[in-house]
Amino acid sequence: MSVDDRFTSDPASLRSDPALGTFSEIVRGPVTDWATDFSHTDEEWAQGAIGIWDDLRQRCPIAHTERFGGAWLPTRYEDVAAVAHDTEHFSSRGIIAGNFRPPRALAPVGGTPPISSDPPFHHDARKLLLPAFTKNAVSRHEESTRAFCSSLVDRFAGRDVVDAAADYAQHVPVRVIADMLGFPPEDGPRFRRFVENALEGIDLPPEERLARSSSLFEYLLVQIRDHLEHPREDLTTYLLEAELAGRKLEPAHVAGTMALLLIAGIDTTWSAIGASLWHLAGHPEDRRRLVAEPELRPTAVEEFLRAYAPVTMARLVKDDVTWHGVEMKAEDWVLLSFSAANRDPAQFERADEVLVDRRVNRHAAFGLGIHRCVGSHLARMELRVALDVWLDRVPEFSLADSAAVRWSTGQIRGPRALPLRIG
Secondary structure, three states, X not given: OOOHHHHXXXXXXXXXXXXXXXXXXXXXXXXXXXXXXXXXXXXXXXXXXXXXHHHHHHHOOEEEEOHHHOEEEEOOHHHHHHHHHOOOOEEOOOOOOOOEEOOHHHOOXXXXXXXXXOOOHHHHHHHHHHHHHOHHHHHOOHHHHHHHHHHHHHOOOOOOEEEOHHHXXXXXXXXXXXXXXXXXXXXXXXXXXXXXXXXXXXXXXXHHHHHHHHHHHHHHXXXXXXXXXXXXXXXXXXXXXXXXXXXXXXXHHHHHHHHHHHHHHHHHHXXXXXXXXXXXXXXXXXXXXXXXXXXXXXXXXXXXXXXXXOEEEEEEEOOOEEEOOXXXXXXXXXXXXXXXXXXXXXXXXXXXXXXXXXXXXXOOOXXXXXXXXXXXXXXXXXXXXXXXXXXXXXXXXXXXXXXXXXXXXXXXXXEEEOEEEEO
């Protein structure tokens, strides 16, 4: 089979048939008790997740809900870490907890390898990506990222108030990932729609979810075919030419990994940038210190990642199991809130405080276990550069309207609207 032969059919060939999975009843309405009826799609979760985690950690450290067909939410670091390291009882074939469970037969590859892959396939699929995300490889994107961030600030000229999420944070990873994958930078608005569809639309009816996700794979097939006709030195061409066990990757593997990089590589980072700016806007003492002491910024970046870790990842219970005193059923979801783990006072001193000079900081913002984020060097670079440029160019800023700040629902938490007064 030649490279071209793999991508001659329609976009449906790039993913598993959703009809083979299972759909659960969509349960809407306000949460009655976060310990027994939680929902990560609830607006209260979006606005007040930190308080919810703190409450649960004290009175019900492993919460449960019947929504989404059954799901669990551990909030202590030790419990989150235990699930993350346990590949015997928990599968990664489903990583977005919602009303659709991908078919069991999709394991061990999953729909978006390597993050959706189980051992032993996971090891080789992850290893494929490592060369593109080393510190050295990432450093080659720093100069262009800095220049792009500066160009975004240039657009603030003459404005007293800007939306630091929509006008700044959301643009940075979109441009970086587009450059890495070799996608047209002008397609950025489409990438943002793909992200919102995948991560914030989990309560939509199955037919609408399918239509929205299909648009992503239709787009990816166009990009793949363009790269086949016009090969260039980027991550898409690398995936098209990569091999596992002496064979080129299956079409679904190529497209699934591209989808992963596009979705996860964008929302996680723009959320981290936005949350960091939100903190600095509300804590002028920290803002002034980072302006005056730029050498402290890398340390502050790690603290922002700990305190405002954007990512919650999901697992599926493989078989009925009694786990840490609770009765989990096969196909139950388990939400791994690395954000909640990072706020656990049993793991971190003064866990509820944001200390920009915190020196010992073994946070879990990039995950734990075999699925620790392969793009952590890239995310750190983007966050550091975005803050560097902002603090150097916009040293004075504050919240323009705290009531207008809107945080995202779903498994990636970060500001979606962040009006800041500058100057």
